Amino acid sequence: MGDVTQLIEQARAGDRGALDRIFGLLYPELRGIAHRRLAPHERNVLLDTTALVNECYLRFVQREGLRPEDRAHFLAYAAAVMRSIIVDAARQSLAERRGGDVQHQPLDTAAADSLAAPAEEIMDVDSALQQLAKLDARLAQVVEMRYFGGMKDAEIAEALSLSTRSVQRAWDKARLLLAHTLRG
Numbered sequence: 001m002g003d004v005t006q007l008i009e010q011a012r013a014g015d016r017g018a019l020d021r022i023f024g025l026l027y028p029e030l031r032g033i034a035h036r037r038l039a040p041h042e043r044n045v046l047l048d049t050t051a052l053v054n055e056c057y058l059r060f061v062q063r064e065g066l067r068p069e070d071r072a073h074f075l076a077y078a079a080a081v082m083r084s085i086i087v088d089a090a091r092q093s094l095a096e097r098r099g100g101d102v103q104h105q106p107l108d109t110a111a112a113d114s115l116a117a118p119a120e121e122i123m124d125v126d127s128a129l130q131q132l133a134k135l136d137a138r139l140a141q142v143v144e145m146r147y148f149g150g151m152k153d154a155e156i157a158e159a160l161s162l163s164t165r166s167v168q169r170a171w172d173k174a175r176l177l178l179a180h181t182l183r184g
Contacts, residue, residue, distance in 0.1 A: 004071040022074065023057050030056065030078055036150025037082060047089050055085045076141075076159035079149020086148060087126045090119035128181040132174060139174040142167055 004025055010018035023030070034052040047055070059081050068074040125147060133140035141160060145151040153171070157164045 002071060004074060005069070008068055008070065008074060019060060023060075026071070026075065026078075027053070029075060033075065033079060033150045034082060037086065037148055047086065052082055052085060056081045059085070072155065072158040075151065075155065076145055076149070079145045079151055083126075083144050083148030086122055090122040090126075093119040094123065124182055125178070128178050131181055132177055135177065136174075139170050139177065142170040143174045143178065146171060 004022055007018045007022045007025070011022065030053045031049055034049045034056075038047060038049055038052065056078055060078075068077045129140055129143055129147075132143065138160070142156055145156045145159065146153075151159070153164050153167045156162075157167045160167070162170075
């Protein structure tokens with residue numbers, strides 16, 4: 001049994017310090033996941049890598065129970081938490097951009113429409129992912145881990161107890177379904 005698995009068991013038993021030690025051990029990997037997810041949108045960053053990992057830690061601390069069974073499951077769960085954080089940040093960014101509750105009149109809608117923001121892309125992908133989850137939860141998990149978590153096929157395969165080839169097929173299928181959904 002690995003160190004992380006033992007720490008997860010300790011955290012489940014109520015040891016609050018075990019979660020700190022898990023994050024300490026996995027911090028480089030969690031930063032890697034966060035960096036891979038945020039890298040495509042560096043110019044319009046909603047969060048930075050450190051902020052995403054720190055917010056992930058805070059959400060873990062706020063949860064009552066730790067469900068993952070081992071390191072791979074923990075990283076998959078962290079990817080799901082990061083997705084939630086990214087989507088929340090995108091929602092907030094869009095609300096602020098639109099003035100929150102303030103009524104406003106745009107001066108030039110053509111110019112505003114031409115500014116394709118990553119926040120809008122994130123929201124579109126999240127909505128499409130929710131629809132995909134209704135059709136096939138496993139496909140949605142693969143997309144979540146890969147798109148929002150930045151995990152590699154082998155990492156996803158380990159977390160979901162699948163072969164790497166099965167993950168690749170699921171990714172291909174999910175991409176087609178998501179592309180269809182995103183096109184309208």
